Amino acid sequence: MRNADPMMTDMQPDPERHGAFYDGVLSKRLLAWVLDMVLIGLITALIVPFTAFTALFFLPMLYLVVGFVYRWVTLTGRSATWGMRLLNIEFLDRNGQRFDAATALLHTFGYSVSMAFVLPQVLSVGLMLMSARGQGLSDLVLGSVAINSPALR
Numbered sequence: 001m002r003n004a005d006p007m008m009t010d011m012q013p014d015p016e017r018h019g020a021f022y023d024g025v026l027s028k029r030l031l032a033w034v035l036d037m038v039l040i041g042l043i044t045a046l047i048v049p050f051t052a053f054t055a056l057f058f059l060p061m062l063y064l065v066v067g068f069v070y071r072w073v074t075l076t077g078r079s080a081t082w083g084m085r086l087l088n089i090e091f092l093d094r095n096g097q098r099f100d101a102a103t104a105l106l107h108t109f110g111y112s113v114s115m116a117f118v119l120p121q122v123l124s125v126g127l128m129l130m131s132a133r134g135q136g137l138s139d140l141v142l143g144s145v146a147i148n149s150p151a152l153r
Contacts, residue, residue: 031083041063078098080149093142
C-alpha cells in the first residue's frame with residue numbers, strides 16, 4: 001500500500017527536503033536508549049523476587065531476555081519503545097509504515113546481535129553518525145528509519 005503523503009520520498013521522509021523529521025533524532029535515540037536500559041533494569045529487578053531470588057544466579061541472562069521482549073513488544077505496539085515515545089521519535093519500515101510484529105522482531109534481533117559484538121556495534125554507530133537518515137546497521141538492513149513523530153498520526 002503506497003503512502004499518499006507528498007512529504008514522503010521512497011515512502012519515508014526525504015532528509016534533504018524534510019529535515020525536520022530527522023533533526024535531533026540521533027541524540028534522542030541515545031537518550032531513549034538510556035531510559036529504556038534503566039526501565040529494563042527496573043523490570044528485571046521486579047521479576048527477581050518472584051523467582052524466590054534464584055534469578056540472581058542468572059541475572060545477566062534474565063536482563064537480556066527482558067530487554068529482548070521489552071523491545072519487541074513496545075516496537076510492535078507503536079513502533080517505538082517507551083523511551084522513544086517519551087522523546088517523540090518512532091521507527092518507520094521501508095514502506096513508511098509503523099512496524100508490524102515481524103518487522104519489530106527482526107529489528108530487535110538485529111539490535112541484539114549488533115549489541116553482542118563490538119564490530120557491528122561500532123559500525124552501527126558510525127552509520128548513524130554518517131548517513132543522511134541516521135540509520136544504524138539494523139535499520140540499513142531492514143530499510144527502516146527513526147524519525148521525529150509527526151504531530152498527527
